[in-house]
Amino acid sequence: MSRVTLSRYLIEQTRCHNTPADLRFLIEVVARACKAISHAVSKGALDDVLGSMGTENVQGEVQKKLDVMSNEILLEANEWGGHLAGMASEEMDKAYQIPGRYPKGAYLLVFDPLDGSSNIDVNVSVGTIFSVLRCPDRNGATGDLGEEAFLQPGTEQVAAGYAIYGPQTMLLLTMGNGVKGFTLDRELGSFVLTHDDIKVPETTQEFAVNMSNQRHWEAPVQRYVSELLAGESGPLEKNYNMRWIASMVADVHRILTRGGLFMYPRDDRDPSMPGKLRLMYEANPMSFIIEQAGGAATNGTQRILDIQPTSLHQRVPVFLGSKEEVERVTAYHQE
Ligand code: P6P
Numbered sequence: 176m177s178r179v180t181l182s183r184y185l186i187e188q189t190r191c192h193n194t195p196a197d198l199r200f201l202i203e204v205v206a207r208a209c210k211a212i213s214h215a216v217s218k219g220a221l222d223d224v225l226g227s228m229g230t231e232n233v234q235g236e237v238q239k240k241l242d243v244m245s246n247e248i249l250l251e252a253n254e255w256g257g258h259l260a261g262m263a264s265e266e267m268d269k270a271y272q273i274p275g276r277y278p279k280g281a282y283l284l285v286f287d288p289l290d291g292s293s294n295i296d297v298n299v300s301v302g303t304i305f306s307v308l309r310c311p312d313r314n315g316a317t318g319d320l321g322e323e324a325f326l327q328p329g330t331e332q333v334a335a336g337y338a339i340y341g342p343q344t345m346l347l348l349t350m351g352n353g354v355k356g357f358t359l360d361r362e363l364g365s366f367v368l369t370h371d372d373i374k375v376p377e378t379t380q381e382f383a384v385n386m387s388n389q390r391h392w393e394a395p396v397q398r399y400v401s402e403l404l405a406g407e408s409g410p411l412e413k414n415y416n417m418r419w420i421a422s423m424v425a426d427v428h429r430i431l432t433r434g435g436l437f438m439y440p441r442d443d444r445d446p447s448m449p450g451k452l453r454l455m456y457e458a459n460p461m462s463f464i465i466e467q468a469g470g471a472a473t474n475g476t477q478r479i480l481d482i483q484p485t486s487l488h489q490r491v492p493v494f495l496g497s498k499e500e501v502e503r504v505t506a507y508h509q510e
Contacts, residue, residue, distance in 0.1 A: 178367045180357075180367055181203070181206055181348075181367075182365070185202060192352055195281075197257070197280055197281060198258075201253070202348065204253055204258070205253070206346055206357075207252060208248050209344075210344075210364070212241075212248055212249075212340070213340050213359065216245075216295065224244065225240065227240070233267065234488065238266065241289050241292060242288060246264050246289075248288070249284075249286055249288050250271060254271075254273055256277075256280070259273055259280050260320055260324070261279075261283055261320040262283070262285070263284075263285045263286075264287070265290075270324070270325060281310055282308065283308040283310050284305060285307075285456045286306070287304040288303055289301055289302075290422065290457065291421065291422025291424060300342075300420065300425040302338055302339040302340060302423075303340075304336075304423070304456055304457055305335065305336055305456070305460060306334075306459055307332060307333050307335065310324055328481055328482060329458075329459035329462055329463055329482065332460065332463050332480075333351070334348070334349065334351070335348075335459070335461075335463040336460065337424050337427070349464050354372075354373040355368060355373070356371075357370075373431050373432075374469045375430060375434055375465060378500075379497040379499070379500055380414065381416045381417070381433070381434065382436045382500070383418050383429075383436065384417070386419070388440075388442055391444050392442055393442075393443070395475065395504065395507035395508045396438070399503065399504045399507050403415045418435070427465070427495070427496075430470070436494065436495075436497055436501065436504070438493060438495075439492065439493045440475065440492050440494070449491060449492055450492035453490055454479070455487060457493075458493050458495075459480065461495060462480050463480060466480065470496050470497060471495065472495035473505045474491045476505070479493065
């Protein structure tokens with residue numbers, strides 16, 4: 176059977192799920208941008224793209240050269256097509272306005288252009304995370320698009336996905352009808368459907384957390400992680416393994432592939448930062464994907480996709496992955 180490329184998959188989605196043509200175009204453009212980012216990332220030291228810019232982003236994080244390059248690739252790829260009303264990115268303080276010379280469209284694109292970039296210089300998998308929202312009706316307003324247009328709960332996402340730049344470059348995508356995985360065939364130059372119906376196993380024996388933060392966690396998380404570490408002689412009566420790649424895309428991809436629980440809990444270091452991960456372009460898209468694959472995602476007390484955002488770069492605690500474990504750690508927060 177001939178290989179199903181991303182383009183063919185999107186056409187078939189249009190036929191059977193009435194996917195709007197401009198949403199299909201948007202996904203194609205993002206995928207092409209991810210191919211360009213994959214190429215840039217793979218060059219590493221050959222193209223002097225490693226290392227830092229000597230600047231900080233709005234998060235106060237050191238910007239890697241590839242962070243800035245990836246952000247520019249996504250902006251330049253998406254600004255001219257007429258499918259977007261605006262964009263927002265981890266690397267930009269404010270929403271990005273579509274230049275006046277280009278038509279505007281119905282969607283908002285929110286992204287982390289290169290997640291896990293602290294891993295780039297040590298050649299560990301990194302990725303691009305993206306989320307698609309509809310732009311609210313502007314009632315004829317023509318000025319700059321305000322941040323409030325983006326502040327929609329994750330349930331409003333019409334699509335979400337990530338590219339992972341690892342041994343293979345893959346694109347994981349959901350448009351609300353399950354999760355599909357596409358592997359980049361560099362000879363074809365196309366993403367090819369290789370994982371038709373990705374499901375997160377409901378149970379697991381693997382968890383992902385940065386243990387060095389343990390002293391900062393709240394009591395329910397302290398209890399839960401100590402039970403995981405107690406293994407079969409503890410209350411959970413089974414031994415667990417631990418993985419922490421410190422690249423959300425890579426950790427989530429592993430969980431989509433073989434199950435697991437990913438957590439970045441709230442800690443008491445800085446009350447203004449209830450967690451490290453950002454709601455709009457990390458937690459929401461990953462939670463949409465995980466739920467569409469049969470998993471669960473909460474901030475410890477509520478479903479992440481139900482959170483009403485209050486600011487573009489707000490952070491949230493994240494517990495996502497195999498449903499049984501997410502429900503367990505969330506239940507501990509209720510006690
Ligand atoms: P830590 C990468 O910087 C990131 O935003 C996620 O990709 C990753 O899961 C997390 O931070 C790693 O954080 O504190 O372990 O370095």
